[in-house]
Amino acid sequence: MRIPVSWLAEHLELPADTTADTLAEAFVRIGLEVEEVAHLSQVSGPLVVGRVAEIEELSGFKKPIRFCRVEVGDAEDGERPTQGIVCGATNFSEGNLVVVALPGTVLPGGFEIASRKTYGRVSEGMICSAKELGIGEDHDGILVLPAGVADPGSDATELVGLDDSVIELAITPDRGYCFSVRGLARELSNALEVPFGDPASMHVPEDERASREVRIEDESACSRFVFRRVTGVDPTAPTPWWMRRRLALAGIRSISLSVDVTNYVMLELGQPLHAWDASKLTGDVVVRRAAEGEKLTTLDDVQRELDPDDIVICDESGPVSLAGVMGGASTEIGAETHDVLLEAANWDPASIARTIRRHKLPSEAGKRFERTVDPAVAPVAAELAAKLLVRYGEGRIAQGRTDVGSPLAPAPVTMPLALPDKIAGVSYERGITARRLSQIGCRIEVGTSDEGVGLVTAHPPTWRPDLKQAADLVEEVLRLEGYHTIPSVLPAAPPGRGLTAAQRRRRAVSRALAADGHVEVLPFPFTSDEVLGKLGIGEDDPRRRALSLFNALESDRSQLATTLLPGLLDSLQRNVSRGQRDLALFHIGQVVLPAQQPPAMPEVGVAQRPTDAEIAALDAALPAQPTHAAVVLAGKRERQGWWGPGRDAGWADAVEAARTVARAAGVELTVAAGDLLPWHPGRCAELKVGDVVVGHAGELHPKVVEELGLPKRACAMEIDLDALPLEESRPAPSISSYPPVLLDVALVVDEAVPAAELVDAVRSGGGELLEDVRLFDVYSGEQLADGKKSLALALRFRAADRTLKQEEATEARDSALHAAESRFGAALRA
The missing domain is CATH 2.40.50.140 (Nucleic acid-binding proteins)
Incomplete structure (x- = not known):
């Protein structure tokens, strides 16, 4: 809302040195957002x-x-x-x-x-x-x-x-009363502690005779309806210059005296008005909801089909106004209008908001009605507008006033007197709570509870229907005292606290993957049944048992993810479409795995804190939400250059990413052949810790790659971090200063023997002296029998307390080879 400083100053006793910037600072201090302060003295010269x-x-x-x-x-x-x-x-x-x-x-x-x-x-x-x-x-x-x-x-x-200067404010929906000079001046009065003259305090003479009979059929739509009639208005009378200037500074264009007067009163008091040509109304006026199929031609000459939710004002001919939004063309004020009927009503905010959006008719009046308007100011606004038409339009106020409806007063709110002090952590002066609540217009009653606690009961004014609970009253006290007076002190961290073991593991895994050349992404955490189908996940797979959201951000992704792969693969696809070819992405996040028959969610009220049993029941009804780590790779894992041709990412890199996660988590990972979509059945590794399967890694299935439009031979890994055992104590590794003995062996085994299992056999047979086993070559060809392959292993032997002798290393090697022979029939390659 734009408002001239001179207009505000008219209702306040401001010190002579008060500037527009001073007023803007005061607005901000009491919680109103100032968007701009425009100093109009930007013109120089003649x-x-x-x-x-x-x-x-x-x-x-x-x-x-x-x-x-x-x-x-x-x-x-x-x-x-x-x-x-x-x-x-x-x-x-x-x-x-x-x-x-x-x-x-x-x-x-x-x-x-x-x-x-x-x-x-x-x-x-x-x-x-x-x-x-x-x-x-x-x-x-x-x-x-x-x-x-x-x-x-x-x-x-x-x-x-x-x-002059103009202050522009962004008024929040709960402060509809601030869409007026009256409301803003009252706020400044409270902030600056200066006297305030209420423009709505004018006398409204009593008149029991009705200007025109009005019947409200739907009291939920209209709580008050006021008519005031002015006859003999000169339609050619110009709007006074002072009024035109104020309207212009407020951003409203001058149209005619009758329209300008209603706009001026709206800005002054916050009550939107509508001027009718009284001679064009026929019969009594009825306020009701629109009937199905009714139509109305509005002031913009557009015929609109009405909705049964719309509130309309009707005469004998039918709807003549779309209440609170726009008048009808049939009763428009024209160049020959001498008989003006002024309407000041109070409409249901939610209904007006829906009508504005349904018919795409935003307006200054609608902006105020959908934020609630003070019902008590309606007769004052009609009277003020009538007097302005008399003064500047040479009209006469006709006898009679229509005032129907019975708006409900806001309910009183009771709270402890010391609650603002407790909430803010500040000891305010005695009487501050009652004084501040009185300043905003509340009628105050102070008493004591049966336990001897001081209480204050506030009866909110009619322009503050937003004051509904104790927290609202606390907010009023705190903002008027100044948020800057509330100390900003960080609470001291209790000793002995810090990151949990799971949090430390998550950070360690993230750092390890990043150090290994992977880039962390934060993909969209929702998916759809269609995407899971494209991944080849079967209908009976637990990963297809996903929870759907009622208020999804995107209608085509309405399910909570049961696997991290859809989001990661979407990120991979998006990066590839933007020219990135060599990618190694990772994400650590939660998935949601509902049980096949989840327990019913208990109903818990909000009147009081839930009991421990109710909280336990709520926790038990929640689905499992384990933390997973996932990686996707495509393109070159090692880039080409003058040093060589580079290397494409393959299934082994996905397995190595899993090993990186396991090392960071402090656990030993066992790799075995696996078969699980969306991975390639012959290039899928099953990841185990002990006998528990914790994840899978390998190359994605060609059909999945084709279905999702991914780079060929893209690879992925996903592991359940919560399934990994937590190692609370991690002893520092002991590093031997003695030299190692390095021996290489080539073992011939059947092609079906997994390399990882052969390495495990060699490691177990080598004993304590075998420090490391590394597979560095795989060969199959003419020099070997059909169905055989050669695995070359690099063995490193070392003793922790002495220089190892060649004979000891050879004995440990032979023991390792014997274990491989016993388990897989392995033989040394000639």
Whole structure:
């Protein structure tokens, strides 16, 4: 909302040195968001009032162009000096007063006015619009001043309000009362501790006679409806300049006196008004919901099909207004309207909000109605608007006032007097709570509970329906006392606390994968049954048993992920589509694995804290949510260059990523042949810790790669981190300073023998002296019998307390070979 500082100051007793920036700081201090403070004094140079003496229409151009002679100075010898100015606006005529920027004037934005030749004429200045002067957004035409407001040549700076400032605020939905000068001035009064004059405190005379009979059929739609009638209004009467200027500074375009008055009162009091041509209404007025199939032509000349949820105002002919949103064309104020009926009503905020969005009709009035409007101010607003029409439109207030409906007062709220102190951790002065609540308009009652605790009961004012619970009252006290007075102290961490073992393991795994050349990504955590199907996961697979969300962010991904692979593969696909070919991505996150028959979720009320048994039941009803680590690879694992051709990523790299995770977690991983989609059945490794399967790694199935559009021979690994045993104590490794004995062996075994199992056999047979076994070559060919393969192993032997002898190393090697022979029939290759 845009509001001029001068308008706010009219209702406050501000010190003389108060500036717009001071007011903006006060707004921020009490919790209102200030978007901009616009100082309008950005115009320098000769800005004067001019009278249009002569207009010459120039032809031969694509748009209307006028050459005007404008009087811009005092009369000399009976004649006023004139300036020739070229102008493209057409909303003024000869004799009108306008604002003229003479050569040398600098307008907002650094736009300097100079004498220049254009359209074949010399233009000696510019006739200005409200937007060019920085006092409004209206750029449809130039700013025409009322007749007699000033003499030609007089300074226009103060006249148009360029000595003022405008504060623009972003009003939150719970503070609808701040969409008015009344509400904002009251807030400033509380923030600056200055007296406030309520513009709604005017006297409204009693009148039992109705202006027009009104019947409210749906009281949930309309809580109050007021009519006030003004007759004999001069439809040609101009809007007074002071009102036009305030509306312009607030960002509202002047239209006519009747419309301008309703807009002015809306800004002043926060109560939107609607002006009817009373002569066009027939019969009694009924407020109801629209019937199915009803239509209404609104003021924008659009015929709209109404929804049964829309609130409409009807006469004998049917709907004549879309309540709270836009009036109907049939009762519009026109150029011949003398009989004006002013409507001030209070509508259901939710219904108005839905109607605005349904018909795409946002407006200043709707903005206020959907945030709630003070029902008590309706008769005051109608009376003020009527008096303005009498004063400036030469009308007469007709006898009678319609005022129907019975709005409910906000319910009282009780809280302990010391609750704000407890919440903020501040000892406020005695009486602060009652004083601050009184400042916002609450009627206060102070008492004591049966336990001797001081209580305060606040009866919220009609303009604060948002005050519904003790927390709302606490917020009011704290914000008016100033959030800056609340100490910002970090709580001390209790000794002996820190990261849990699981948290330390997760960080260790993340660092290890990153150090090994993998890049961490945070993919979308949701998936769909269709994506799981593309991964080849069968209907009976537990991973297809996913939980669906009712309020999914994306309709095509409405399931909680049971595996990390869909999100990671989506990230891989996206990077490949953007030109990245060599990728090694990883993600550590939770998956959701619901039970086949999950227990029913217990119903727990909100009136009090759940019991321990209820909390336990809630926890038991939650699905398992283990933490997984996953890796996907594509393209080159080792890049090519002058050092060599590079190497493509393969299934072995996925297995090595799993080993990296296991080493970081401090566990020993066993690798065996596996078969699980979406992995290739012949290139899939089953990852075990002991006898427990904790994950899989390998090359993805070709059909999955084709279905998802992934790079050929893409690989992946996924491991359940929570299934890995936690090692609370990790002793430092002992490093021997004695030299090792290195021996290489080549063992011939059947092609079906897994290399990992052969390595395990050699390691177990080598005893304590065998420090490491590494597979460095696999061969099968003419030199071997059919169905055989040769595995070359590098063995490293070392003793922790002495220099190892060759004989000891050879004996340990022979023991390792014997174990391999016994288990797999392995033989040394000749």
